[in-house]
Amino acid sequence: MAKLNQIIAVEKGAKSRAQRELTDIYHRIQKTPLLSGISRTYQPLDDEGEALPPESTRVQVKAEETLADAARALTRLFDITATKDWANCDARADVVVDGRTILAEVPVSHLLFLEKQLTDLHAFVDKLPVLDAAEAWTFDESADVWRTEPVKTTRTKKIPRAHVLYEATTEHPAQVETYTEDVIVGTWTKTGFSGALPARRVNELRERVAKLQAAVKFAREEANGAEVAEKKVGDAVFGYLFA
Template sequence: MTTRLSQIVAVEKTRKTEAYGALTAAHHEVMKSPLLTGISRTYRPRDEEGEQLPAESTRVQLRAEDAISRALSGLAPFYDVTATKDWANTTARADIRIGDQIVISQAPVTYLLFLEKQLTSLHTFVEKLPVLDPAEQWSWDDQAGVWRTAAYETIRSKKVPRNHVKAPATDRHPAQVDVYFEDVPVGTWTTVKYSGALPATRRQALLDRIQLMRDAVKYAREEANSAEIQNQHPGATLLNYLFAA
């Protein structure tokens, strides 16, 4: 009998929950000693005139073998589903295509799942790469191996004290002078800015390419998951061996 890998993946979680539930329930059952215990007591007086007492009995409510059977009935389907998925992962494959180009040929499902996670990480990494300040005009400097702006000049000024005579000196009073500072150009700064950041267009192109690949990997995974696979049933064989009488 064949099925699709996507169907197996869809029910795997349910089978796992059912299996662990059955095993846990069986474990809790066998921990309740009174359920596993029974007794039968009858009373016989020493002579015929002695008091007659009714028999007493407690029935065994749980057999350990029954608990084992219930646990195994839940475990076997889970083992089978997992086996089918793992066997299928060795055969279910698909090409990663972008347009007419095959980037990776016949990639297995496990590798496609790996790539999806890696491409998500790469997208986050590229998304946070710094870009050049759009307020500046940048050009590539082959010699320095970085981006640079055109040189621009700024004036360097220095504050020079100046005297302002408010009142000239007389025979009786000294001159009244205010001191103030004047900005006087003393030189010129020539500035060139450099940057190792990326042009915004380069970063966007990388993000677009990564997203294109993410989509291609997703399509390939869906194609691989739709492949028909052979159901596997090793669960009962394994468990019967382990719990054989």
């Protein structure tokens, strides 16, 4: 008795061979001269007339026979595919991660679906935003986001000042130099907020996806190792179609 993975392995080759043979048959029946034949004889009007040899062309392709050829070309493929499809209905396996059964008795078709979806999810997790490692973050329950510690910075304002270089005298006015001075007028308190995720959380999610991917692949291989009963549908199909 064959195993499902063996049937899957030979199906592609059987399909290619059947398509090639069917294409050859199709091209053959499109060649009208191969389907045609003649038989021609010559009879002179009298015994003195020239005698000519008979001419004939044999029919090389018979459409009815090509039906049998097509049936033979496709019957093996139909049988292999039927065996696989029937087996897929019964072939099942558990998806187990770290000894925990995540999904029980999953059919092969759904395991294939899960593999595709988990590949997409892996790419999604890899693109998740991560908190800036240069900041110290704590989770703010009230705001439901991550936040940094408040950081205070001063706000300054330029204030004009005057500096007397020389006092005024009876002969000369005072010489005064003007300049500006940065004076602290207030304090900014800045707190950063973020909806991104800590790196450890993203790494944890990435590891979970990878583990589940491996478990699903293992389950698929296990399910595909199930023994299958060979199905014969080709004779029934073509026995009806081309009878």
